Amino acid sequence: MNRQFAYPKGYSAYPRGGGGTFSISPHKFQPRSQPALRRRRQLFVKLSALAGLSLLLLFLLVPSWRALILPSISVGLFSSSHDDLSLETVRYYDLSDTQGTAMGWHREERVLMCTPLRDAAAHLPMFFSHLRNLTYPHHLIDLAFLVSDSKDDTLESLSARLTELQNDPDPKMPFGEISVIEKDFGQQVNQDVESRHGFAAQAGRRKLMAQARNWLLSATLRPTHSWVYWRDADVETAPFTILEDLMRHNKDVIVPNVWRPLPDWLGGEQPYDLNSWQESETALALADTLDEDAVIVEGYAEYATWRPHLAYLRDPYGDPDMELEIDGVGGVSILAKAKVFRSGVHFPAFSFEKHAETEGFGKMAKRMKFSVVGLPHYTIWHLYEPSVDDLRHMEEMEIERQQREEKEKEEKAEAERQQKMKQDTKEEYEQGSATAKKNTDKAAGQEADQRQTEAESSEKESSAKGEKEDAIPRNPEKEGSSQDKSNDKTY
Missing domain, CATH: 3.90.550.10 (Spore Coat Polysaccharide Biosynthesis Protein SpsA; Chain A)
Structure with missing residues (x-):
């Protein structure tokens, strides 16, 4: 049975290095350089800080997030009173304050x-x-x-x-x-x-x-x-x-x-x-x-x-x-x-x-x-809301008022007419009186003129008569005997 032969120090039977069939380029799997790792860590730190700041803002500004986050953070370690109930769907009222x-x-x-x-x-x-x-x-x-x-x-x-x-x-x-x-x-x-x-x-x-x-x-x-x-x-x-x-x-x-x-x-x-x-x-x-x-x-x-x-x-x-x-x-x-x-x-x-x-x-x-x-x-x-009876009574009162105003208007017109008639009569009387006086004065003047004319005529006649008598010769003896007779008669 063929077995793979192993060399000391753990090397395999495959050749290491060289240009053999199983050679591997070592540069592909070497550790990254230090600047690349540093940039990656800085990126992670910035992302973490941004996420933490966002959570803080949501915690402070959005009550629903507080209700979700606070129980997770406390993990039941903190006891809550009535004032700490912050769920959006829970309200606590003390009716002793609204008596x-x-x-x-x-x-x-x-x-x-x-x-x-x-x-x-x-x-x-x-x-x-x-x-x-x-x-x-x-x-x-x-x-x-x-x-x-x-x-x-x-x-x-x-x-x-x-x-x-x-x-x-x-x-x-x-x-x-x-x-x-x-x-x-x-x-x-x-x-x-x-x-x-x-x-x-x-x-x-x-x-x-x-x-x-x-x-x-x-x-x-x-x-x-x-x-x-x-x-x-x-x-x-x-x-x-x-x-x-x-x-x-x-x-x-x-x-x-x-x-x-x-x-x-x-x-x-x-x-x-x-x-x-x-x-x-x-x-x-x-x-x-x-x-x-x-x-x-x-x-x-x-x-x-x-x-x-x-x-x-x-x-x-x-x-x-x-x-x-x-x-x-x-x-x-x-x-x-x-x-x-x-x-x-x-x-x-x-x-x-x-x-x-x-x-x-x-x-x-x-x-x-x-x-x-x-x-x-x-x-x-x-x-005040008037009833039907009130409205009826008000209509009657309105009719009476209109009739009264019409009557007063007629009475006023009649009074003005009477006053005008009196004024016209007065004016006619005064005009007639003035005319009569004028006629009287005229007649009186004419009569005076006539009397004056008559007087003047009489005076003229007298003057003429006197002149006529003066023209007639007088008999002194007759005048003297006449004067003596009149004197005798007087005494």
Whole structure:
């Protein structure tokens, strides 16, 4: 068997060097020179430094990279607290910091301001003017709107005004987070006064409004909110400090008094919101006689509850900070602590103790031992919306006004005509008097001239006669005897 012969020191039987068949050029596998290795090491160092700097920048600027890199670096060696949770999908909230206090603006407590809108385009200019004037720090107020069942351009107008508000150059003007939700609830009741406030529509309308409020609240309430403020868009006048004024009372639920201005011919003013009231024995007895799904509404002859209404307790000169415990609340302006809603209180879209929506909300809050108060002497003013009767009466008044103005116009024209006639008569009289005087003076002058002429004629005749007598010869004896006779007769 042929075996390969090995030489000492490990050399094989193949020839080494020379020009044999198996000779290998040794220069192909010799180590690289030192400058080439140095350049390669420098390149590796630069690439490593660049990679490290890139990772550092990503770690500092991109939170998601921190969340990925930090656990790998720590390898579980460092314990993490709640403040160290840095995952993008994890949030930690301490709700003890959002309970709501009397000095919320000092503690930078956030307020969620909720406003349901339906065919409210005409009211938005007035509403946004109120928003601009609020003195509570705007960056602490989050706005939430629900546009439902609208037939006008409420949504478009709202979007335009929000854009203008948030782009205001005044840094104190823009608000915090803004949510606009659009959802229809099948509300068929028209927005005119007669339809909205008609007794037949109240129960169904209130239940759908309760659904709208609950949808808006559940979609926009955040763990960072300490207060929830409900405000209707058709409030005409309210203090700019209303949030601070209501918040200072530190109540779970608080409402102001709501009136509305009226024309002078209707009395000047009137209570508007009758849904803020204290419970009465008569109302409780009435509730026991109604069906399970019935809803009691205030201000209608069909339900005589004889409850003390917050609106009728108003004194224009009373203390605006005076508090009154109430059971039902009106929805025009409500300030409530967020914990009330987090505890499960909501706006019942069903008959809760024979009430729904805001009145049911007040009853439910009282049932859960929250404080519910109203301020009888702290008043805001709702926009006046004339009813059909008011419009009819105003049309009658307008007709009467036009008739009165027409009559006054005719009387004025008649008076001017009479005055003109008197003036013309006076002028004619004065002209006639002047003419008569002129004629009289002329006649007098002519008479004087005639008398003068006659006198001159008489004088001429006398002169002629005298001259004639002088021309006649006289008899002295006769004259003397005549003179003696006359003397004798005289004496």
